[in-house]
Amino acid sequence: MLKQIQETASYIKSQIRTVPETAIILGSGLGKLAEEITNAHIIDYKDIPHFPVSTVEGHSGRLIFGYLGEKEVMAMQGRFHYYEGYSMKEVTFPIRVMRELGIKTLFVSNAAGGTNPSFEIGDLMIITDHINFFPEHPLRGKNISYGPRFPDMSEAYDRALIAKAQKIAAEKGITIREGVYLGTQGPTYETPAEYRMFARWGADAVGMSTVPEVIVANHCGIRVFGISVITDLGVEGKIVEVSHEEVQQAADAAQPRMTAIMKEMIRQESEE
Numbered sequence: 001m002l003k004q005i006q007e008t009a010s011y012i013k014s015q016i017r018t019v020p021e022t023a024i025i026l027g028s029g030l031g032k033l034a035e036e037i038t039n040a041h042i043i044d045y046k047d048i049p050h051f052p053v054s055t056v057e058g059h060s061g062r063l064i065f066g067y068l069g070e071k072e073v074m075a076m077q078g079r080f081h082y083y084e085g086y087s088m089k090e091v092t093f094p095i096r097v098m099r100e101l102g103i104k105t106l107f108v109s110n111a112a113g114g115t116n117p118s119f120e121i122g123d124l125m126i127i128t129d130h131i132n133f134f135p136e137h138p139l140r141g142k143n144i145s146y147g148p149r150f151p152d153m154s155e156a157y158d159r160a161l162i163a164k165a166q167k168i169a170a171e172k173g174i175t176i177r178e179g180v181y182l183g184t185q186g187p188t189y190e191t192p193a194e195y196r197m198f199a200r201w202g203a204d205a206v207g208m209s210t211v212p213e214v215i216v217a218n219h220c221g222i223r224v225f226g227i228s229v230i231t232d233l234g235v236e237g238k239i240v241e242v243s244h245e246e247v248q249q250a251a252d253a254a255q256p257r258m259t260a261i262m263k264e265m266i267r268q269e270s271e272e
Contacts, residue, residue: 001089002144004050008093009100011049016041016065020072021104022269023222024262025079027209028111028229028251033068033259034077040066045078051097052080052090069267074103081209083186088138092216099146099220105161105269106217107262111251112205112228113190113242115198116179117235119205122254124261125177126165127157127226130211131203133184138212139219147219156218161225161265168264174257179204181228183211189242195234205230225265229254 018041026034034040045051045061053061061078080091098106114123143149162178169176182198184190186208190198198206205228217224231250232242 005093005096005100008048008050008097012043012063012097012101015043018065018067018072019102020065020074021102022071022266023074023076023098023103023106024266025076025106025108025213027079027109028231028248030109030255030258030262031077032255033262034064034075036259036263037064037066037068037073037075040064050093052086052093068263071266071269073266074098074101079209079213081186082134082136082212083208088134088136088140088212092138092212095213095216095220095222096144096146099222103222106213106222106224107265108210108213108224108226109258109262110181110207110210110226110228111231111247112181112207113195113232113234114205114230115195115234116177116204119177119230119233119235121230121233121250123177123230124174124254124258125179125181125205125228125230126162127181127210127228128162128178129180130156130214131180131182131201132211132215133182134212135185138216147221151219153215153218156214156224157226158223161223164265164268165225165227165261168261172260172264174261177204177230181210181226182206184208189232190234192234192236196236198234206234227258227261229258
């Protein structure tokens with residue numbers, strides 16, 4: 001595993017001219033941010049040794065290296081999901097490659113179903129914590145020496161980055177929520193009973209990604225900022241039949257607000 005990670009990182013280093021310390025997973029609600037990256041160098045996943053290939057509609061499947069403002073960045077356009085049939089090691093393989101490339105900060109986004117009764121479709125939720133409800137843990141097996149065998153998760157989402165996002169949202173007049181994200185395997189959307197259970201557990205939103213990546217990023221010593229766009233509601237009286245296309249539409253509608261926050265956060269990173 002470590003040999004494959006190092007071979008992948010070595011190939012990528014041979015292809016790029018920048019040395020980014022900031023990475024972005026362009027999940028739902030952030031796809032358009034790729035268009036803001038200048039001097040972009042693009043590598044298709046299929047051309048990268050040992051790299052998985054995304055099978056989900058709306059996930060392009062390429063790495064983008066370039067500049068967001070004056071900040072050198074690495075962006076993943078298309079992530080990998082457990083429900084696609086990948087193992088957790090494959091789902092989180094890119095995060096370990098990021099560590100080999102020298103990434104220090106990771107920004108992640110996702111689409112999520114809201115279980116908090118105060119949420120509405122289109123809301124943005126800063127992730128303050130998560131619940132791991134996946135059936136396989138990404139750190140299961142022999143420990144890779146990027147971090148300890150038993151990593152601390154008391155601050156999985158960096159508090160300083162959360163505070164910065166709150167300040168930026170307030171300055172831009174963007175309403176922002178905060179809450180706990182529950183990660184589950186999918187690919188089904190939740191039943192009403194599951195939504196009720198997750199809400200009672202303390203989840204404000206539920207989705208099918210993010211948690212494995214964040215766990216591995218923490219193990220690798222990479223600080224994390226996460227944000228969800230609420231694309232459907234799992235609240236009694238508001239639950240309706242939902243499709244992937246409707247989720248994409250809701251995420252697309254939130255893109256300008258999510259992109260504005262992320263761009264400013266990364267711009268401020270370049271000044272530190």
